[in-house]
Amino acid sequence: MTVTGQSTVASESGNALYLLFRKSQSSTIMNVNLLSEQRVIEDGYRTETSLEQWLVEDSFLEALPSDPSKISVLKRNEHLNYLAKLLLEGLNKRYAVQDASQPWLTFWILQSFSLLGVLLDPGNKQKVINTILAMQHPDGGFGGGPKQAPHILPTYAAICTLAIVGRPGKGGGWDEINRKGLYNFFLSLKQPDGSFHVMRDGEVDIRGTYCLLAVSTMLNILTPTLVEGVPDFVRSCQTYEGGFSCASYARFMEGQLLSFPRPSLGEAHGGYTSCALASWVFLKPFWEGTSTPSIDVKRTIRWLTKQQGGGANMGGFRGRTNKLVDGCYSWWVGGCFALLPALGIQIDSVPRHIDNADDAAHDNDSEWDDVEEELFNSQALQDYIIYLAQAPSGGLRDKPQKSPDAYHTLYNLAGLSIAQHRVRPVPSERDWIPQPGENLILLKEKRILPILSCKDDALDLDPSETADARDARRKRVFTEVYWWKEQESLSQVKGGSINRVNATHPLFNLTVSHIQPMLSYFYGQP
Amino acid sequence: MSEQVLYAQNSAWSDVIPIPQFDEGAKPVAPILYSEEYRDATDYFRGVVRAGEKSQRVLDLTEHLIRLNPGHYSVWQYRYDTLLAIKADLREELRRMDELATTHMKTYQVWHHRQLLIEQLHEPDSELDFIKTILDIDSKNYHTWGYRQWILAHFNREDLWIAEIRYVEQMLKKDLRNNSAWNHRFFVLWSNGRRESGEIQDEFLRTEIQFVKDNISLAPNNDAAWNYYRGVLQHTNQPFSTQLNFVKLYAEERDSDSDTDSEVVLDLDNPSPGPRAVLPCAIAMEFLAEIYEEKRTPEDIDKAISLYHKLTILDKIRKSYWEWRTAEAKRLLTE
Structure with a gap:
């Protein structure tokens, strides 16, 4: 089985992966003079940490090719081959340690395809839907595999996968999600301090x-009851x-709930920071009036x-202070920057020194000064x-000398996407109010759409809410996450269009074209 | 274990109906190509779960599976249910888990399982000793540190807190760049949930500031120590400007004229950078800029901006950030 530039990928079963990306024939040679050889500053005082850092830097310098133009492109076909093999042929037995993460494996592979501009054909889509639905627990929630206990994390991966391949209607996956059961499952995991098991x-x-x-946002099951106390846990x-x-x-042994601040367990970490900041954005529609709790966003940015x-x-990004860089933090840390506009940080207003493009091409020092x-x-x-993160034969990795895997493939590609594109909330469209007689179809094409009532949902999840309050709250949730849009004029693809990957929604790590139909469906929008 | 007969061929298990993962005819995508041993064991695991069996042999089966896949959370969950149901000796279980935690220390479940056991046993002392053996192997293991902190907070015993200060001191002595150890120091001394910052004694704060300054003087370009330094000051509401004399030593170029020993004035409160320290430290320049920002006069803001400008060159990777800090500094004047 091979993957080639413009054709389709044939699998053993005769199904095909359609390649939507048309490969550019011009090979762009990147500015290779990118490396500053500055090493870890040890101050004449070597410790285990600085030694490890030094050795990794050695390996990075070694991994750079003597003729860097040879690997200056995204090895798209190699990555597609690598991923297609995992999806269609299966994962070797070493992946048994991820037997309880099967929806994750599927999500990592499919979202990587999305970023690389590849969609599955209907036959394979249906196979994915069926595979994921086999992991839904009869009482609600998804497990890490068929007949496993329901767990929040694989549930997220399962729902994201269904956003990519699913559809409304019988067998499409979306209507088969047991939302009532899922909601009850979520509630059952809630703790008095606003955290969840x-x-x-x-x-x-x-x-x-x-x-x-x-997940609750995507499926329109996020309620005040579910959210109560969560902000205090996050901050x-x-x-x-x-x-x-x-x-x-x-809690201490006497059982009392500590008021804020509570001691945090563990050190500041890229993955958890990503989760915290995105959570904070999801919680925004629930801020009432003046009682908005706060996190120290400026300290986070630092x-x-x-x-x-x-x-x-x-x-590259590391995940903790004084630790080694790892390709997966391209997303976990890099992706956090794309959340800042939704957290009230205006970046575009920063005054910048802008190089003249022609001068920059001749100035070795300005390669990072665009x-x-x-x-x-x-x-x-x-x-x-x-x-450094691309494995020669396909797939992406933590760093040179490590093997590629599905996880690092996605989170490197997602980080590449974040570095190339600006997907931001669009306030002008969010605040738009429908005028009588406007053509909804036309508005939808222009991505300008009034938010209709979200009342059509039969689920009455939170009896403490009045119907009007519920409708207003759902509109706020929908508005917060739906109107994110790629600012195409701000894209910066290094190495030319051959290296371009698709834009991803910073809150979900799904493309906008995948998350929007699912949101529209579950919020009853046309 | 390697010689183990398949459950399907073991007469002791003949009463259990094995259940395959997928129903017949399913054509899953991204299938894992399991070993025969793993597939067989999981088939029988699904069988006992379906039957609701909780017994000693279920403990054997789940241990077997955990060794093959320590991340199989459903197996852990069912094992815990079984331990409680058959009133197994949890102390014995904990010791059995020592080896597994050592081999699979990066797995969430091995630590969480211990936490469940300790919650039942109420015996934190030996557990802290065990954790130490893991941190001796991997001094930055995230789960292990988090678990250690949970034990301290959960049992909240004065003697444990006091012993912990000595432990963290040892860890920093081994590697003063270990951010996990600095984070733990902050946890033990400042954010253990027991003290309010208003109750901090001046003497205690002074000693702590001295500790961090001494560490910075040994290896000045160490973000972990500076972050702790800043964290303590912010936590106790001390203005950064109280640290001007120390920070300046690290934020400026080395004064080449003052290298002669006879001229050096020894200031024990503000230890100087060692002879091999690389100056100025970017992180000290940032600190100094923030000291100037605190004063908020146009002259001081100019000084801060001048430092940020130097940082766009010295710390080039963060050029964009230092430009943003410049814009933020300017905004202070208009607020």
Whole structure:
């Protein structure tokens, strides 16, 4: 089985993957003079941490080709081959340790395809839908595989997968989701401090909070009851460094609930920070009047920017202070920057030194000085992913000398997407009010659509709410997440269009074209 | 375990009906190509779950599966249910889990299972000793540190907190760049949920500031120590400007004239960077800029901006961020 530029991919069963991306024939040679050889500063005092850092930098310098133009492109076909093989032929027995993460494996593969511009054919889509539905627990919620216990994390991966391949109607996956059961499952995991167990008797951590909020938002089952107390849990995970840890401690043995602040458990970490910031955006529609709780966003920004490795780290992100860079943090940390506009940070207003394009091409020092629309160095991050995170025979990886896997393939590609594109909330469209007689079809094509009543949902999940309050709240939730749009004029694809991946929605890590139909469906919008 | 007969061929299991993962005829995507041993064991696991069996042999089966796949949370969940149902000796279970936690220390479930056991047993002391053996192997293991902190907070015993300060000191002595250890220090001393910042004694704060300054002087370009420094000051509402004399030593170029020993004035409160320290430290320049920002006069804001400008060159990867900080500094004047 091979994947080629313009044709289709044949699988053994005769189904095909359609390649929507048309490969550019011109090979663009990237500016190769990108590497500053600046090494870790040890101050003449070597410790285990600085030694490890030094050795990894050695390996990065070694991994750079003597003729860097040879690997200056995204190896799209190799990655597609790698992914298609996993999806259609299966995963070798070493993947048994991810037997309880099967929806994740599917999501990582399919969302990677989406970012690479590939859609599945209807036959394979149906197979994916059937596979995912086999993992739904009879009482609601999805397990890590068929007949496994329901768990919040695989539920998120399952719902995201259904956003990519599913549809309304019988067998399409969306109507088969047991939303009432799922809601009750979520409620059963809730703790008095606003946290959630990831499953019955499972651990408490903020990944669960993120996955629960994302899924509940997508499926229109997010209620005030579910959200109550969650903001206090999320903000109590913020550590003195500014990033977020996995959990916090709310009770002492006497059983009393500590008021804020509660001690955070664990250190500031890229993955948990991503979960916390996205959770904070999901919670915004629930802020009432003046009682808006706060997190220290500026301290978070400082911490986020400090995770990007300069010099010989080639612009990759690490996940914790003084740790090693890893390609997956391209998304976990890089993706956080795309959430900042929704957290009230205006980036576009920053005055910048803009190089003349012609001058820049001749100036070795300015290769990272292009117009930067982010608070991190998005050009350098693209370099890390293209030069160091791509495995030669397909798939992406943590760093050179590590093997590629489905997880690192997606989160490198998603990080590349974040570095290339700006997907932002669009206030002018969010606040638009329908005028009598306007043509809805036309408005939909223009992506300008009034928000209709969300009352058509038969689920009466939160009896404490009046019908009007419920409708208003659903509109707020829908509005918060639906109107995100790629600002195409701000895209910056290093290496030319051959390296372009699709834009992803920073809250869900789904393309806008996948998340919007699902939201429209579950919120009763045309 | 490697010689184990398949459950399907073991007469002791003949009463259990194995259940395949997928129903007949299913054509799943991304199938995992399981080993025979794993497929067989999971078929029988699904069988006992369906039957609701909770017994010693279920403990054997779940242990077997955990060794093959320590991330199988349903197996862990069912094992815990079984332990409680048959009133198994949880102390014995904990010791059995020592080896598994060592081998699979990066798995969420091995730590969470211990937490469930300790909640039942109420015996934190030996557990802290065990955790130490893991941190000796991997001094930055995220789950292990989080679990250690949970034990301290959950049992909230004065003697444990006090011993912990000594432990964190040892860890920092081994590697003063270990951010997990600095984070733990912050947890033990400042964010353990027991003290309000108003109750902090001046003497305690002074000692702590001295500790971090001494560490910075050994290896000045160490973000972990500076972040802790800033964190303590912010937590106790101390203005950064109280640290001006120390920070300046690290935020400026080395003064080449003052290298002669006779001229050096020893200031123990503000230890100087060592001879091999690379100056100026970007992170100290940022700190100094924030000291100037606190004063908010146009002259001080100019000084801060000048430092941010230098950082766009010295700390080039964060150029965009330093430009943003410049814009933020300017805004302070108009607020």
